[in-house]
Amino acid sequence: MTNIAKIKDIDWVLFICVFLLATVGFVMQFSVAGGSFTPWAIKHGIRFLLAILLMFTIAIIDIRFWYKWAWIFFAFSILLLIYVEFFGHIGMGAKRWIDLKIFKLQPSELVKIFLILALAKYYTSISQYKISSFKSVFFMLVVLLIPAGLVYRQPDLGTAILIILGGLSVAFLAGLSWKWILSGISLIALVVPSVLSLVLRPYQQKRITTFLDPESDPLGKGYHIIQSKIAIGSGGMTGQGLVQGRQTQLGFLPENHTDFIFTVIAEELGFIGSMSVLLLILFILYKILIISHNVYSAFAKLVVMGMGITFFLYVLINVGMVMGLFPVVGVPLPLISYGGTVMITTMVGFGFIQNMWVHRRIENPSVDIEYY
Amino acid sequence: MQKIRSYIPMLHRRSFMMFTLQGISFFGLGARLYYLQHLQEKKYKTLSNKNRLKVDIIPPKRGLISDSNGRIIADTKRIFRVEILKETMPKFEKSFNFLKRIVKISPEQSEKILIKAKRSRPYTSILIKENISWREMAKLQVNKNDLFGVNVNLGETRKYLYNNLFSHVVGYVGKISKQDVKDQDDPLQFVPGFEIGKSGLEKSYENYLRGSAGAKQVEVNVSGQIINEIGDIQPTRGQDLEISVDLDLQKFIAKKLSSHRSASMVVMNVQNGDVKAMYSQPSFDANIFVGGISYKNWDKIRTNKYSKLVNKSLAGQYAPGSTFKVIVALTALKHNVVDDEKLFCGGYTEISGRKYHCWKKTGHGKIKLIKSIRESCDVWYYHMSLKVGIDNIAKMSKKFGLGIKYDFEMSPQASGLIPTKKWKQENRNESWYKGDTVISSIGQGFVLTTPLQLAVMTARIATGKEVTPRITKHSSNGELIQNNFPDLGVDKKHLDIIREGMYGVVNHYRGTARNYKTSGWDMAGKTGTSQVRTISLSERESEEGVIKNHNLEWKYRDHALFVAYAPVKNPKYAVSCVVEHGGSGSGVAAPLVRDVLNKLYKLENSV
Numbered sequence: 008m009t010n011i012a013k014i015k016d017i018d019w020v021l022f023i024c025v026f027l028l029a030t031v032g033f034v035m036q037f038s039v040a041g042g043s044f045t046p047w048a049i050k051h052g053i054r055f056l057l058a059i060l061l062m063f064t065i066a067i068i069d070i071r072f073w074y075k076w077a078w079i080f081f082a083f084s085i086l087l088l089i090y091v092e093f094f095g096h097i098g099m100g101a102k103r104w105i106d107l108k109i110f111k112l113q114p115s116e117l118v119k120i121f122l123i124l125a126l127a128k129y130y131t132s133i134s135q136y137k138i139s140s141f142k143s144v145f146f147m148l149v150v151l152l153i154p155a156g157l158v159y160r161q162p163d164l165g166t167a168i169l170i171i172l173g174g175l176s177v178a179f180l181a182g183l184s185w186k187w188i189l190s191g192i193s194l195i196a197l198v199v200p201s202v203l204s205l206v207l208r209p210y211q212q213k214r215i216t217t218f219l220d221p222e223s224d225p226l227g228k229g230y231h232i233i234q235s236k237i238a239i240g241s242g243g244m245t246g247q248g249l250v251q252g253r254q255t256q257l258g259f260l261p262e263n264h265t266d267f268i269f270t271v272i273a274e275e276l277g278f279i280g281s282m283s284v285l286l287l288i289l290f291i292l293y294k295i296l297i298i299s300h301n302v303y304s305a306f307a308k309l310v311v312m313g314m315g316i317t318f319f320l321y322v323l324i325n326v327g328m329v330m331g332l333f334p335v336v337g338v339p340l341p342l343i344s345y346g347g348t349v350m351i352t353t354m355v356g357f358g359f360i361q362n363m364w365v366h367r368r369i370e371n372p373s374v375d376i377e378y379y
Numbered sequence: 380m381q382k383i384r385s386y387i388p389m390l391h392r393r394s395f396m397m398f399t400l401q402g403i404s405f406f407g408l409g410a411r412l413y414y415l416q417h418l419q420e421k422k423y424k425t426l427s428n429k430n431r432l433k434v435d436i437i438p439p440k441r442g443l444i445s446d447s448n449g450r451i452i453a454d455t456k457r458i459f460r461v462e463i464l465k466e467t468m469p470k471f472e473k474s475f476n477f478l479k480r481i482v483k484i485s486p487e488q489s490e491k492i493l494i495k496a497k498r499s500r501p502y503t504s505i506l507i508k509e510n511i512s513w514r515e516m517a518k519l520q521v522n523k524n525d526l527f528g529v530n531v532n533l534g535e536t537r538k539y540l541y542n543n544l545f546s547h548v549v550g551y552v553g554k555i556s557k558q559d560v561k562d563q564d565d566p567l568q569f570v571p572g573f574e575i576g577k578s579g580l581e582k583s584y585e586n587y588l589r590g591s592a593g594a595k596q597v598e599v600n601v602s603g604q605i606i607n608e609i610g611d612i613q614p615t616r617g618q619d620l621e622i623s624v625d626l627d628l629q630k631f632i633a634k635k636l637s638s639h640r641s642a643s644m645v646v647m648n649v650q651n652g653d654v655k656a657m658y659s660q661p662s663f664d665a666n667i668f669v670g671g672i673s674y675k676n677w678d679k680i681r682t683n684k685y686s687k688l689v690n691k692s693l694a695g696q697y698a699p700g701s702t703f704k705v706i707v708a709l710t711a712l713k714h715n716v717v718d719d720e721k722l723f724c725g726g727y728t729e730i731s732g733r734k735y736h737c738w739k740k741t742g743h744g745k746i747k748l749i750k751s752i753r754e755s756c757d758v759w760y761y762h763m764s765l766k767v768g769i770d771n772i773a774k775m776s777k778k779f780g781l782g783i784k785y786d787f788e789m790s791p792q793a794s795g796l797i798p799t800k801k802w803k804q805e806n807r808n809e810s811w812y813k814g815d816t817v818i819s820s821i822g823q824g825f826v827l828t829t830p831l832q833l834a835v836m837t838a839r840i841a842t843g844k845e846v847t848p849r850i851t852k853h854s855s856n857g858e859l860i861q862n863n864f865p866d867l868g869v870d871k872k873h874l875d876i877i878r879e880g881m882y883g884v885v886n887h888y889r890g891t892a893r894n895y896k897t898s899g900w901d902m903a904g905k906t907g908t909s910q911v912r913t914i915s916l917s918e919r920e921s922e923e924g925v926i927k928n929h930n931l932e933w934k935y936r937d938h939a940l941f942v943a944y945a946p947v948k949n950p951k952y953a954v955s956c957v958v959e960h961g962g963s964g965s966g967v968a969a970p971l972v973r974d975v976l977n978k979l980y981k982l983e984n985s986v
Contacts, residue, residue: 135386180393182386237430240415240423258601259430278416282409289405296398305390312394319401323408330411 008365013067017361021294024287025342025357029055031272031284032343034249039264039271042250047264047345054347058354065358070366073359074128074306074373081125081150087114088157113348115166118154120355122174123313126150130181131306132373139184147178164211165336169320176316180309231267234259235329239273239281246277264345266337270329284343288322295360303370307363314356321349432609433599438570439590440535442617444549444580446626447655452545453581456538459511459531460572461519462504465496468528478529481518482508506572509670510536537574537581537669543662544629547690548622548789548850550579551665553672567592577668579690580620583788584855590617618857622850623653631978635971636660640933641959643691643830646975647848649838649944649953651862654850655979657831659691685959694793696827697957699781700907700964701755702942703822705840705877707764708748710775712873716766719747724758735761735817736919738908752880753890755906757821764820765813772819773799778867780835781828785847788855795832798825822907833955837942840881841903841950843867843874881905882947885969892969897945899980904943904972906964911935928962936960941968945976952979 008016033055036047073080091105091114105112126147130138137143151174159167179188204212238254247253252274254260263271273281295315299308318341325340327333339346341353366372415423444453461482468474475496479489484507495505511519511531519531537552539545552574559568559575567573567589575589576582593614598607628646636642639660646656661683667676680687689695711717726742727734737743737757743750751759764772776782782797796802798819800811818824828836831848838846844864854860881903884890891906912935914925928936939961944953954972961967 176397180390180397182389182393234430236415237423237426239412240419241427242416243420243424244417253427253431253598257431257598257606259427273412273416278412281412281416285405285408285412289402292398292401296394299394300391305386308387308390308394312397316397319404323404326408327411330408330415332407332411 010067013365014063016365017063017066018294018298018364021291021298021357021360021364024291024294025354028284028287028291028342031287032268032345035268035271035275035343036264036345038249038252038275039255039268041256051345051350054350055342055354058350061351062354062358062361065355066361066365068362070307070362070369070372071375073124073362075375077121077124077128081118081121084114084117084121085154085157087112088118088154090114092157092160111347113352115154115158115161115163115170116348116352118158119166119170119173119317120314120352120359122150122154122170123177123317124310124359126174126177126181127306127309127313130177130309131304135182138178138182139187144178144183144187147174150174162208162211163337164207165324165338168336169317169324169338172320173313173317177309177313180312231261231335232331234261235267235270236331238270239330242274242277242281244278246273246275246280249275251275266325266335266339266344267329268344269326269340272343273329285322285326292319298360298364298367302363302367304372306372307367307369311360311363314360317356318353321353431598431600433597435595435597436566436570437593437595437611437614438535438567438573439592439614440616441537441552441574442588442590442619444588444620444622446629447621447623447653448625449621450626452540452622452626453549454538454540455535458509458534458536459516460509460534461507461511462530462532463496463507464504464528464530471496474526474528477522478507478526481522481526482511482515484508504530509534509572534572537666539665539669541626541630542664542666544626544633544658545624546579546662546665547659547692548579548624548657549665550581551577551668552581553577553668554670565589565592566594572670574669580622580789580850583790584620584851587853587855587857588617588620591615620851623648623655623852624657624850625655625982627982628656628975628979629658632656632658632975633660633662635974636958639958639961639967641685641691642957642961643695644954644956644971644975645692645830645834646979647834647838647846647953649841649846649950652838652846652849652864654848655952656975657690657692657850659689659695661685661687663687690789691957691959692830693789694791694829695957695959696793696795696829697938697940697959698824698826698909698911699822699828699833700909700938700940701757701821702833702836702905702907702940702955702964703776703781703826703828704752704755704760704820705881705905706776706779706781706836707760707767707772707820708752708877708880709779709869709873710767710772711763712748712876713775713870714767714771716763717748719751719759719762722746722759722762724756728758728761730761730765730817731813733814735814740924748876749880749883750889752877752905753883753887755884755891760820761817764816769811769816769819770799770801772816773797778869779839780847781832783832785831785835787831787848787850789850792831793829795829796825796827823909830955830957833940833942833957834953837905837944837955838950838953839867840874840877841944841953843869843871846953878903878947881943885943891965892941892973894965895969895973897973897976897980899977899984900946900951902943902945902973902976903947904941904969906969907938907940907942908963908965909938909940911938911960933960936962939967940964941972943969943972943976945980952976 033048033052036051037044040047087105105114133143151171155167155170158170234254238252238260252271254274255263255271260267260270272284292315295311299311302308302311321338321341324333324336324338328335339349341349441455443451445451465471492505492507555568555573555575576585591614593612595611596609597605598609600606632644636644636658637660642660644658645654647654663680724737724743724746726740727736743754743756746756746759776797782795784792784794803809803811815824819826835846835848843866845867846864849860852860884904884906885892885896885902887893892904919925939958941964942955944950954975956968956972958967
């Protein structure tokens, strides 16, 4: 198949949905700036266009290439993580970025993608009966916890949790036995609360306590959550209109163009607007399910669902957070929040989904291209 | 890849389970959205408005106070006050130190501000300094960008144009205090440094002068800067108050009394009760109270030997001395006991084996009513008072406004004291003796009156009507004060007799105030000299006789009193004057009253 043919073959419905979502982001960045294309909307748009190119590039590269080098990419992303540990730039008090001059690369985001690729390869390369063996569960956990541990050290609790949840989801999809799943859940329920209090850094603990009772410190730690809830609630059914959100435009809502962008949608476009965005995302997730159903190989199925889950977890944690359902962890809303890394990561993810779709008829990606 | 056939269906199953989980999650998010945006919409809309809408109180302009000719006495002056909003200052301590370099603040003041900043509710303005100079104002404007959270507001403050001339009458304003706030529900109480009346008319006419607050609703951003003005209600200016006091007369009196340590004078229009002048010596500068008096000044004023703060015209209580005789004479006339055909004053009289002296050692000889007023013979009154009794005298006193408080818009008023038998029994637990009646008859003993009461008494004698004082045309709730005074119900013939006696005091060649005839109107009056010490028998019988006033320590000297009305026909004004420890009424008080009436005549006839 030629590259042109591959591009013609991508799932255009999914692509249009993604494009729509990024357009919502563009409009919201325009609104948050008080009705101005600068400083955010233009950059957001340009980044998206560049990310589309990246997506296509990823989509047309042969699936067997990705399969073959999956562990190498994973290892490379781990190396980058270790690199930021020593040379990373300080941003918002945490070392997370590598400055590539064009944009700041956040290796923790790369890790998420390549972890899914690596685990998908791992689970499709071992015997189906060994998936739930002690050895492979142990291996899976090690593979998860290395990047999660490094990211946690940065410190970036939100991404660390996302990595773990993403990895576990792939294991679940791959057929981890219910015995493991149930005992794992009960273990977490028992151990996590006590471990968290030991492991969490003071500012992370603060976030959890303010999450549980934001009104306990309305001008301090609970401020973000309270102001965000006020903004969402005051949006009502139809919203206050673009550029009209009072909480947003008067500055009561902090970080409104990044982590709290969904709040802006809710305030300015109301329940109808924010619900539409959620439904669009749900439709994207549905499309992803359908794609995973129709690709032939188990590897492709795992990669498609894995990428979908990563995307879903972003949305769930971000939207849950701004509505006061989850504690404040720095997780952006993909394609809508301002920020280069999350845009790249998301679009790379969709690139892989499209890749799996385009190469859906390849039943065994482990066979080298030359022999095909 | 060696997978058995069932692997792919398992993958599909798990994928579908995963998608179901995602769907459930989204349902949860949607439900939460619905809850926040629809069910709780009202609550959060209110909270959002609370965030962004602030109400600024606009204080009204306080009503001005002017004299009877519309000349302003109490004015308002524009000032700049510096306030800070701590929460909007990036670094409070640093900004405050910078501010201190621009605006002069004393170390104590600065400490007070810091304490206030710590304790006050969040997002309330804290007053830094009032009445800053133009220089400071200019500096603040130049450094505006480095002084985030510092606001300069235009305010108003009271300015008394005649520093101490009206301090007792008009009073003064001061900053609202916690005690004041207790009985207020006016939003103005939250305006930092808001001034309210603390004494005099400023206090009793507070509601009249204050006006009502305006409000400006503004939209602010997170740092408290005003983004939009949403609406405003203009404040209602306080009503202006015109008082009946005449500036020129008041000035004249203040100057006249300034040579005395402690004195007071009241001039009243007998027809309508208007107080034309009311002055208490010594006075104080009301301006020092505005914007807060310093401890040093307060201590100085409070401990003043001559009671600077007290409005003696209202609150000073003095034995009326011989001015009280007119009341006794009227009582005697009313009860028809005047049998003075054979009455003789030999300088003293003996009652129940005790000698009661007349002020004139040599005696007045044959004495009749008119002469007894004119020459102020004590013996006549010793005699007559015993015939009518103290309770009848007290009744007559009350009729003429002694021993009672008036429905007058000024406070504090002292009621004075007119003793009765019952009063003595109740308060002193002693029965009333004849001697008590005797000394009461010459306005000594228990009898106490205020200068205002003496003026009212004189006005009632002059008109035969129940004259009551007023200092403005409207009461504090805006109603017109009644001045159609009812008749006193005293026989006109009796009043004429008293008036003839009082005319003689000034105009008869033997009257006690014969030396002080007026040049414009003629006046009728009555002198009074009230003792503040007991003259012992040995002193009276010593070679030098009773010690002369100027040889006594100030506080043992007699009070000098004089009451008068003028002109004699169709009286217009009544005057009372008390000079504390001034000496004799005829020598000290009478000339003051004469000068004042002459001045008043000139003022009224020069236009």
